[in-house]
Amino acid sequence: MSERIKRKGKIPVNIIMLLPTNIIILFLIIIPTILVIWFSLVNFQPTFGINFWQSKFVFLDNYFKILMDDEFVKAVIRTVYISLICLGVEFTIGLLIASILTGNIHGKKILYPLLIIPIMIPPIVIGNNFWLIFSANGPVNQIISIILNTEFKASWFSHPKYAIIPIILSEIWHWYPLTFLILFSGLVNISTSEIRAAKILGATEWQLSWRIKFPKLKGIITIALVIRMMEALKVFDVVHLLTHGGPGTRTQTISFYLFKYGFKYSRISYVSAGAWIILFISLLGFSLALRSVLVERK
Amino acid sequence: MPALVLNNISKRYGDVQALDGINLQIQDGEFCVIVGPSGSGKTTLLNIIAGFTKPDDGEVTVDGKPYNQLSPRDRNIGMVFQDIGLFSHLTVRKNISFGLEIKKSSKKDIDKRVEEIADRLKIRKLLDKKVRLLSGGEAQRVAIGRTLITNPSFFLFDEPLGNLDANLRVEMLTEIKRLHLHLKKTFIYVTHDQEQALSAASRVMIMKDGKALQKGPPREIYNNPIGKFVAEFFGVPSMNLIDGTIIPEEDGSLFQGAGLNVKVKGYSQSKKAEVTLGVRPTDVVVGNQITEDGFGTINSLELLGDKNQIYLTLEQEKSIIAVTSPEVRPELEERVKIKLKENRIFLFDRDQGGRLYP
Amino acid sequence: MSDSMMKYNVRKGLAHIFLYAVTASLLFPLFWMLMTSFKSPNEWVTYPPTWIPTEPTISNYRFIFFGSAGRFARTYSSAVIPYLNTAFVAVTSTLVAIVIGVLGSYSLSRFKTGGSLTLLSIIMPRMFPPMAMIIPLMIFFQLIRAIDTYWGLIIVYIGFTLPYSVLMLKGFMDGVPKEFTEAAMLDGLSEWQILYKIWLPIIKNGLMTTTLFLLILNWTEYTFALTLSSRGVETITLTLAKLFSNEAGTYYGPQSALGILAAIPTIIFGIFIHKHLAYGFTFGALKR
Numbered sequence: 001m002s003e004r005i006k007r008k009g010k011i012p013v014n015i016i017m018l019l020p021t022n023i024i025i026l027f028l029i030i031i032p033t034i035l036v037i038w039f040s041l042v043n044f045q046p047t048f049g050i051n052f053w054q055s056k057f058v059f060l061d062n063y064f065k066i067l068m069d070d071e072f073v074k075a076v077i078r079t080v081y082i083s084l085i086c087l088g089v090e091f092t093i094g095l096l097i098a099s100i101l102t103g104n105i106h107g108k109k110i111l112y113p114l115l116i117i118p119i120m121i122p123p124i125v126i127g128n129n130f131w132l133i134f135s136a137n138g139p140v141n142q143i144i145s146i147i148l149n150t151e152f153k154a155s156w157f158s159h160p161k162y163a164i165i166p167i168i169l170s171e172i173w174h175w176y177p178l179t180f181l182i183l184f185s186g187l188v189n190i191s192t193s194e195i196r197a198a199k200i201l202g203a204t205e206w207q208l209s210w211r212i213k214f215p216k217l218k219g220i221i222t223i224a225l226v227i228r229m230m231e232a233l234k235v236f237d238v239v240h241l242l243t244h245g246g247p248g249t250r251t252q253t254i255s256f257y258l259f260k261y262g263f264k265y266s267r268i269s270y271v272s273a274g275a276w277i278i279l280f281i282s283l284l285g286f287s288l289a290l291r292s293v294l295v296e297r298k
Numbered sequence: 299m300p301a302l303v304l305n306n307i308s309k310r311y312g313d314v315q316a317l318d319g320i321n322l323q324i325q326d327g328e329f330c331v332i333v334g335p336s337g338s339g340k341t342t343l344l345n346i347i348a349g350f351t352k353p354d355d356g357e358v359t360v361d362g363k364p365y366n367q368l369s370p371r372d373r374n375i376g377m378v379f380q381d382i383g384l385f386s387h388l389t390v391r392k393n394i395s396f397g398l399e400i401k402k403s404s405k406k407d408i409d410k411r412v413e414e415i416a417d418r419l420k421i422r423k424l425l426d427k428k429v430r431l432l433s434g435g436e437a438q439r440v441a442i443g444r445t446l447i448t449n450p451s452f453f454l455f456d457e458p459l460g461n462l463d464a465n466l467r468v469e470m471l472t473e474i475k476r477l478h479l480h481l482k483k484t485f486i487y488v489t490h491d492q493e494q495a496l497s498a499a500s501r502v503m504i505m506k507d508g509k510a511l512q513k514g515p516p517r518e519i520y521n522n523p524i525g526k527f528v529a530e531f532f533g534v535p536s537m538n539l540i541d542g543t544i545i546p547e548e549d550g551s552l553f554q555g556a557g558l559n560v561k562v563k564g565y566s567q568s569k570k571a572e573v574t575l576g577v578r579p580t581d582v583v584v585g586n587q588i589t590e591d592g593f594g595t596i597n598s599l600e601l602l603g604d605k606n607q608i609y610l611t612l613e614q615e616k617s618i619i620a621v622t623s624p625e626v627r628p629e630l631e632e633r634v635k636i637k638l639k640e641n642r643i644f645l646f647d648r649d650q651g652g653r654l655y656p
Numbered sequence: 657m658s659d660s661m662m663k664y665n666v667r668k669g670l671a672h673i674f675l676y677a678v679t680a681s682l683l684f685p686l687f688w689m690l691m692t693s694f695k696s697p698n699e700w701v702t703y704p705p706t707w708i709p710t711e712p713t714i715s716n717y718r719f720i721f722f723g724s725a726g727r728f729a730r731t732y733s734s735a736v737i738p739y740l741n742t743a744f745v746a747v748t749s750t751l752v753a754i755v756i757g758v759l760g761s762y763s764l765s766r767f768k769t770g771g772s773l774t775l776l777s778i779i780m781p782r783m784f785p786p787m788a789m790i791i792p793l794m795i796f797f798q799l800i801r802a803i804d805t806y807w808g809l810i811i812v813y814i815g816f817t818l819p820y821s822v823l824m825l826k827g828f829m830d831g832v833p834k835e836f837t838e839a840a841m842l843d844g845l846s847e848w849q850i851l852y853k854i855w856l857p858i859i860k861n862g863l864m865t866t867t868l869f870l871l872i873l874n875w876t877e878y879t880f881a882l883t884l885s886s887r888g889v890e891t892i893t894l895t896l897a898k899l900f901s902n903e904a905g906t907y908y909g910p911q912s913a914l915g916i917l918a919a920i921p922t923i924i925f926g927i928f929i930h931k932h933l934a935y936g937f938t939f940g941a942l943k944r
Contacts, residue, residue, distance in 0.1 A: 021760035028815030035792035120926030122876030185934035193383025275788030
């Protein structure tokens with residue numbers, strides 16, 4: 001094959017084909033990335049009136065500062081714990097629905113697309129959805145009132161403790177179809193013979209899940225986790241729409257923190273350092289996870 | 299006392315009657331082959347025996363115990379599947395040991411047992427391989443090894459050799475037969491390939507459209523098919539079937555069809571009738587030194603060493619096959635005399651397929 | 657009926673009830689938005705809320721399309737322009753990203769160009785918090801005067817959906833049987849012809865899935881539109897967010913109507929491709 005590619009000393013066709021992709025990635029990803037590195041090492045604010053290439057080099061100063069910033073650390077921790085809660089709940093719901101739906105269920109063909117609708121809804125519309133149902137006069141308060149049998153009228157979005165709940169719920173709602181979809185396809189793809197062979201050898205339902213189904217789904221579960229974590233780190237739209245990070249900074253996520261300090265206060269260098277810290281942490285985790293999957297597939 | 303009894307098993311899928319009142323008694327230690335064309339319900343029947351499918355009606359009993367309500371894992375069955383179904387994420391060793399590991403047997407026992415089985419199936423050097431690197435025949439051995447580990451009281455084979463090439467199929471079948479001799483357990487073997495059935499079985503059940511057409515030792519079915527379908531289906535090459543008319547005569551009847559005039563002495567009836575004559579290829583005599591029933595043109599010739607297989611064309615473009623001794627060497631395109639062995643002729647009702655004679 | 661049959665049926669019945677109940681409650685937020693979009697203003701905030709509008713009205717939809725006079729008109733006129741903006745930007749950037757992605761993924765799937773490192777570098781961008789990338793992009797865009805322009809937004813959308821385009825398409829392409837390519841090579845087809853005449857027809861479903869999936873991503877995008885183009889190109893998501901601004905107060909009815917209108921295309925796209933979506937998401941790791 002290689003001689004076919006290299007003949008006549010021209011640029012190989014596979015390189016030509018990959019070129020547009022590489023150019024786009026270079027301009028939109030690599031150059032900005034390098035800029036972010038530079039910003040993070042200098043003291044640059046557009047309001048200072050100094051061009052960024054002339055800004056004063058401060059080395060790791062920005063990194064130290066932001067790591068000492070309680071607000072930043074809290075936003076990171078908050079994002080991580082929102083992500084973990086979401087992942088946990090989504091996998092439980094996804095697995096539950098997926099395993100029921102693999103059985104002999106009437107109306108399967110209709111339920112399946114209905115169940116994955118949320119992933120197609122624009123996040124901003126999802127924000128709107130939850131804004132409506134969690135509004136003071138909305139159905140959530142009504143239902144809680146009925147269950148508790150007493151008047152319950154929380155203002156969810158301005159409540160210091162409750163405000164995070166609609167945000168988490170909307171995230172879960174938006175993303176559970178991903179885990180469901182992937183787990184369902186994975187379960188359906190396990191060969192009947194393997195399941196039957198295990199059953200006839202005496203495996204209980206539990207052993208079947210633990211020794212056959214789960215190990216076989218490991219690869220795609222990793223992928224689902226990675227994709228989901230990637231999205232979880234970006235939680236912004238809903239926060240921006242519903243709470244603006246408030247009350248106070250109670251619902252501030254990483255993305256919202258970066259947005260606030262970058263755009264409102266123009267603290268470019270500061271934010272760039274923060275971005276790199278997050279990048280570093282997530283890249284490390286993801287490339288390990290993804291590598292293992294990519295390598296395993298060969 | 300029969301080990302396994304199927305009593306009036308029926309199963310419907312929508313409008314399709316997959317199984318229609320199947321009765322079967324299998325003795326302990328028998329090698330029973332269920333054979334039929336695809337869609338005849340044989341795999342459904344096997345799944346009912348294994349417990350994966352619940353019959354609408356009828357009962358499965360083993361040693362007098364009702365089995366219908368038992369789940370597959372409590373039935374103590376070994377099963378080999380058509381697509382083999384090895385656990386693709388495990389090694390060969392782990393595949394074989396699966397049945398004991400889930401029972402939490404001790405590591406020592408498991409290892410000992412796995413090695414025993416590996417030796418018997420000659421797969422010892424494969425033990426630490428990943429199963430997706432196995433060849434078809436190796437995978438088949440591992441699949442059998444996997445079922446052996448729990449010491450099941452009987453074995454089900456669902457078209458296990460369907461995906462193998464011809465040579466390997468013969469080899470594996472021999473292996474399975476040897477296993478049967480050694481274990482002395484009941485084997486139930488489903489296949490659409492009646493050649494396998496013939497050579498392996500101590501008893502055969504032929505199925506079609508959810509019904510059991512005929513049961514018995516393979517020789518008996520071969521020599522004594524109850525109807526046109528069984529006659530044609532069972533035997534390699536297939537029985538020759540020739541449509542024609544039967545005419546009453548003084549001492550028996552005369553069959554006329556495709557240019558043949560065949561006397562059938564033992565069959566007498568009052569009037570002419572449309573029938574199908576059946577004769578095994580081994581019972582067609584070809585040569586010029588005989589008194590003939592008719593003529594045929596040699597169409598092609600296969601010299602198989604110990605026998606010759608001759609393809610002949612009769613009148614009305616009817617093709618038949620004759621299997622003869624290797625000495626018979628007609629030329630291609632030669633017109634030869636044909637004689638059907640008198641006491642080996644069958645007559646079938648042309649429409650219903652039932653046997654009229656003998 | 658036997659005892660265990662009974663148990664089996666009860667369990668099956670419970671599974672059905674549970675699944676239907678879960679589906680219903682999961683669809684509740686959408687149901688509520690749909691209902692609110694038909695409520696008249698005095699029903700927006702009554703307590704207890706009405707689940708089904710007592711006097712259904714389409715005035716909210718009329719408002720969305722034709723806007724209204726008065727105080728509110730300053731921030732909101734009509735959703736028609738944003739709708740067209742969204743459609744234009746989303747469709748254009750999707751098509752370009754698909755064309756580039758098809759070439760790139762063919763190169764990766766057929767020649768393994770650059771090995772897994774290329775793959776990794778392509779998926780990396782999706783791992784960056786977009787907020788971190790926006791600031792340098794903004795500065796870069798100011799230099800090339802791409803802020804608040806259609807083409808600026810389109811380029812960003814291309815760049816940030818390209819990873820999905822390449823990886824999803826590669827997943828589908830990896831499933832193309834070798835024999836087809838070998839036969840085509842014997843026939844003397846060039847690589848471009850193999851891609852166009854052999855591979856693309858085979859991965860037709862995958863191509864459509866990826867295209868519609870990118871369309872959904874671009875249609876629903878908010879962050880880049882907000883930061884890079886909000887003064888020049890108003891997309892539908894920005895319009896919806898505007899309805900939440902302080903000036904607008906709690907315009908539940910129009911918000912819902914616009915939400916429904918914004919979501920309908922993506923739901924339709926999604927239903928079209930729901931069968932292949934899982935395969936695309938796992939980049940071909942399913943099914944082998």
